[in-house]
Amino acid sequence: MATNIGIMDSAYFVGRNEILGWINDRLHLNLSRIEEAASGAVQCQMMDMTFPGVVPMHKVNFDAKNEYEMIQNYKVMQEVFTKLKITKPLEVNKLVKGRPLDNLEFLQWLKRFCDSINGGIMNENYNPVERRSRGGKEKSVKGSSKVSKSMQTNNMHQPPPVTTSNKTFGPKQAKSHAVGGGSNSSAEVQALSKELEDLKVSVDLLEKERDFYFSKLRDVEILCQTPELDDLPIVVAVKKILYAADANESALEEAQECLSQSLGLGAEEVEQEAETQT
Template structure:
């Protein structure tokens, strides 16, 4: 069970769109943005699909929007981690209000973890929509769009049409407001479009930089795996840094200790070898005399 996955694992190079597609496909949802899965409810259901019956879905709130509601969902997830003996640290504060990268990394880990169970084979007997119906709320989940449409149809059949009046409707008011502030709206759209273009350029540059450094680390890893170099102290120390699983603590100190210990042993062996050679030379000189 892949509970501890190193930061250099391929799992952490899966893109946002692939994660989003994986969630929508597995849980029969129609999320348009990865941020819509920030409440923790989707993650709980993904674990429920992977380990049926382990997650108390009646405690999961699919309509969570406030921090305290999201925290409750992640508490449910923590209980599941404890039951399954998953050692992955669940940093709730960072997942609720941390950086987008922290949230993405957790979803990348979750995909890698779920794919490692039963070879990633989907549980065909699991009904995601039925699973969500066992949750606390489900109003904000787009997977329930069919139910909302049927309710709208029933309302249209059972309620008489609204009679017209001399007062402008909400739609007309909205149109008149849009016409009045058209120039401002156009300027805002242009500004947002420019900002979006700049953000896309920044993302592309960051991805290229990430790939550049990853390729270098991969070359170092391949070099360290050379059989002739595998047992060298410096190679052992480098591997400790490459394969460290704790993202919050640096492995440099541990690697340095390992290297110092190895070098200390080598120095002691060299001194011992020199002493043996000196003793042998002394014995040889005594024999000659």
């Protein structure tokens, strides 16, 4: 069971479109943005599909909009993790903010985890729409009908709307035509916004990969700065590579030469040793 997945695992290089396609295909949804899964309901149902009977779907609210409602969904998720002894930490405070990168990372992990169960084969008897209708969404729909009735009752007691003059109506009507005429430009803006969002996600992933490798180099540097190891030939050679200027392409050759000299190996001995190994 793949619960602990390293940060450089291929799971974290799965794109946003593939994740959305995976969710929409399995749960019969039509999500277009990663942020739409920030409520935690989608994640709960993915676990329900993977582990039938483990998730109390009646506690899952698919219409959660406020953070406190989303937190309740993640509490359900945490209970499921505890039952299944999954050690993956749930960073709820980040996920409920709806930031694309945080939610994308968790969904990338979730996809890898679900794919590791039964080879990722879907349960053919699982009906995602029926499971949702039995869960929290049904309650929220009933609640919305009650609200609509009360709004209708209140509207009956309110005075009729005040009509406007022709002078006021003219500019408004012209404005509405202007807005309608710009529908094509608004579609272009929306498409560019999505493209910009994808680019931001890609940049965030590249920055994370850069920070990962930088932290590794920093760990090596700290290790080389240990006083007991400072004068060792191998440490001196590694430092030459770490502190070499960007334009210095021969850092590795210099490090190897320094190491050879420190070990008392001449050029001829190095060549003979290399020929012996070949």
